Amino acid sequence: MGEHGSRNENHARPLSAPQRDARQPPPPPSDARVVGATAGAGPAPGPDDIVVLRNVKKVFNEQEVLKGIDLIAKRKETVVIIGGSGAGKTTLLRLIVALDRPTSGQILVDGEDTSGLSDRELNRVRMKFGMVYQYAALLDSISVLDNVAFPLVEHTKLSKKEIKERVMDKLQILGLDPKLVAPKFPSELSGGMRKRVGLARALMLEPPILVYDEPTSGLDPPTSRLVDDLIEEMRERFNVTSIVISHDIASCFRIAHQAVLLIQGRVEASGPPDALLEGNSEVAREFIRNSGVDVRGLSRVTEHDRKTPIR
Numbered sequence: 001m002g003e004h005g006s007r008n009e010n011h012a013r014p015l016s017a018p019q020r021d022a023r024q025p026p027p028p029p030s031d032a033r034v035v036g037a038t039a040g041a042g043p044a045p046g047p048d049d050i051v052v053l054r055n056v057k058k059v060f061n062e063q064e065v066l067k068g069i070d071l072i073a074k075r076k077e078t079v080v081i082i083g084g085s086g087a088g089k090t091t092l093l094r095l096i097v098a099l100d101r102p103t104s105g106q107i108l109v110d111g112e113d114t115s116g117l118s119d120r121e122l123n124r125v126r127m128k129f130g131m132v133y134q135y136a137a138l139l140d141s142i143s144v145l146d147n148v149a150f151p152l153v154e155h156t157k158l159s160k161k162e163i164k165e166r167v168m169d170k171l172q173i174l175g176l177d178p179k180l181v182a183p184k185f186p187s188e189l190s191g192g193m194r195k196r197v198g199l200a201r202a203l204m205l206e207p208p209i210l211v212y213d214e215p216t217s218g219l220d221p222p223t224s225r226l227v228d229d230l231i232e233e234m235r236e237r238f239n240v241t242s243i244v245i246s247h248d249i250a251s252c253f254r255i256a257h258q259a260v261l262l263i264q265g266r267v268e269a270s271g272p273p274d275a276l277l278e279g280n281s282e283v284a285r286e287f288i289r290n291s292g293v294d295v296r297g298l299s300r301v302t303e304h305d306r307k308t309p310i311r
């Protein structure tokens with residue numbers, strides 16, 4: 001606990017994040033969408049930086065829930081956001097997928113600054129994300145076919161026949177028997193099947209980014225592992241970037257290229273999960289130890305191929 005009080009602001013800044021020399025004045029906004037007052041202007045994101053957050057803050061009423069978040073999600077990698085209840089994880093996810101706007105700071109999606117966008121333009125940004133909710137969040141009163149077809153009905157002008165073909169295709173790709181599953185109601189499916197149906201729906205518009213809020217919450221360990229495998233499979237098959245919120249440290253170690261530990265609205269530590277165990281944040285080490293999970297050997301990113309240094 002000795003280091004507990006020694007945390008300083010530098011710890012909360014990812015080493016991989018673009019950093020500007022504080023002595024230099026910020027560059028003038030070259031893009032009309034960059035709004036001066038709120039944008040933490042910085043260098044353009046690299047081609048692999050699909051989601052970039054710079055000094056993002058969110059205030060609800062008087063409460064500052066997010067206190068200056070810097071985060072970069074790389075293309076085709078998995079970022080897992082961990083942290084205790086009330087840390088601001090869901091709030092952060094809602095900002096990332098443009099369901100809500102930050103109070104200040106900058107969010108870039110696929111190179112585009114979303115801060116100055118109109119609601120209509122934000123809709124276009126939202127289409128880049130497929131959302132997978134806890135317990136799959138399927139509508140129980142309509143069939144699997146209609147559930148999975150929903151994004152296409154909402155956002156495309158495809159014919160009924162084309163939509164059905166695409167739905168059947170996706171169900172098949174996700175390892176479900178389309179003829180058997182499509183006419184069923186969600187309540188008639190097992191938990192694992194519901195997850196797959198939820199994924200099929202999230203993938204319908206072929207988004208480059210999939211986001212998951214607590215995908216393994218409430219599941220037993222074997223089913224959690226299946227969901228982890230599914231997240232990994234989606235990444236490999238569809239080349240998607242995954243952003244996952246999780247309470248599940250074992251799952252975090254299995255799937256994350258980058259783990260981000262959120263404590264009371266701040267990034268306490270980020271980097272490959274095994275590096276959080278050895279990093280300079282005592283809070284992060286303790287958070288992992290307190291989970292009671294034996295994380296040795298779980299991490300996908302080894303010392304050898306680690307690219308992002310821990311802070």
Ligand SMILES: Nc1ncnc2c1ncn2[C@@H]1O[C@H](COP(=O)(O)OP(=O)(O)OP(=O)(O)O)[C@@H](O)[C@H]1O
Pocket residue numbers: 060061065083084085086087088089090091092
């Ligand atoms: N729309 C809102 N209006 C007011 N306060 C909110 C709103 N959304 C979230 N908050 C507050 O922000 C804080 C963080 O909430 P959030 O749901 O992001 O936490 P979380 O990390 O996802 O927690 P959990 O692990 O329990 O899901 C909480 O104190 C919550 O009450």
Ligand SMILES: [Mg+2]
Pocket residue numbers: 089090091
């Ligand atoms: Mg939450």
